[in-house]
Amino acid sequence: MAAPPQSPGATVPVQLIALPDFPQVFEGDNVAKLIVEASIAAGLILQNGDIIVLAHKIISKAEGRLVNLDEVLPGERAYEVANLTGKDPKLIELILRESSRISRVREGLIIVRHRLGFTSANAGIDRSNVPQDTIGEIVVLIPENPDASAARLREEIKQSLDIDLAVVIADSHGRPFRLGTVGVAIGVAGMPALWNRRGEHDLYGYELQHTEVGTADEVASAASLLMGQAAEGTPVVLIRGLKLPSAEGQASDLVRPNEIDLYQ
């Protein structure tokens, strides 16, 4: 088949842009304001249809979701699980408080169903990129309600710039079957989280049978490629030019209900 002539616009790229020089975030910071300032400083003009993807940790920090492990009093169950994992009972106590159920426990590993429904190691509690205290170890929890945080951030940017963009709050999860963590969405506003494409047809008119796409997770994974996990300090990525259906969802749409999860 001869290649058709170039159709102008057909190759307009989707752009992924890590906001450079994003400042450290502290409790009480206005993250919407920091994003607007960082985008202006970078010469970027935020637009309708942009997607802002944020490492969840900066939301957690702004919301004060930091805990000094020295101030945690482990219960009996925490000591039991700490024995099984070899982890600090204080950390385990926090993990259990954040969780609705333990999924798997092994030496060095605890995988739980978070009270928000996500299943991941350590209930998303992490120590990295947090300034440590001289008294006790500081850990950061995932935001109290990341969907609400995403919606609030979206609204604040709308108020500030009069533009309608989407917000995705991302975390990195390990997975059954496959090695390596990938970016996933734990908070979503202004775009679909789960894109139900059932009923659409393929190139030959055959109806798609099982095409429900984890779109917000794919967005989080794409942004994760630019975020770095360590010292790069690029916790905010702008995605521009991605065409998505206008439907709006939230990250909780991505949680597989217990009754259809064969791998609890």
Next chain:
Amino acid sequence: MAAPPQSPGATVPVQLIALPDFPQVFEGDNVAKLIVEASIAAGLILQNGDIIVLAHKIISKAEGRLVNLDEVLPGERAYEVANLTGKDPKLIELILRESSRISRVREGLIIVRHRLGFTSANAGIDRSNVPQDTIGEIVVLIPENPDASAARLREEIKQSLDIDLAVVIADSHGRPFRLGTVGVAIGVAGMPALWNRRGEHDLYGYELQHTEVGTADEVASAASLLMGQAAEGTPVVLIRGLKLPSAEGQASDLVRPNEIDLYQ
């Protein structure tokens, strides 16, 4: 903290470009040649460091991995599993031939460990975007050895254009815990599949403990956002400007070994 002045180049975006008007692929087609032609037709000049992500189906078609179900003779085990799932015994027979182990079976669902190590529904066998025969239903298997296919494609483009790029062959997989399929890498050449960042340090000098990133899966997910799953006909996505370590891996690196997979 005052925003620093714009550093030129810091906001150079990573670009995701769906190759427009990519032709239908048939058995024996030279996919490298089709990619070079489609990129030229789109006014794109492929460059060192580009990543080409392909829907696995075009590789499967080029390699002739199509099967007419009418020519499949189901064995006893296939009839048993067909009974459990309500699926066509001929399709089940093919799935079992492609698999090393059944992971879960339910009404309407069969999840297997593919002989290549990936765990997914139907061993990756799919009917969509395949021209159907008047005699029997045509299905497409995943490529015989997608890592080898990716390496060959990379080599052919190198021979043709004298550039060194990376190739990722992508599929869409459902997942435990989370709804929706996401793009994953089943063939990789010219870039790391799994990026081991252990030993790196965070912003505060704390050594990262568990940072092994499924980089090629994140690349596949990013590309999947542009591919569409249905009639859009954009099975090839170019990713440009992504900085990755020079290490090379293959998709088999992403397979979690049995002994550390707690969710078999």
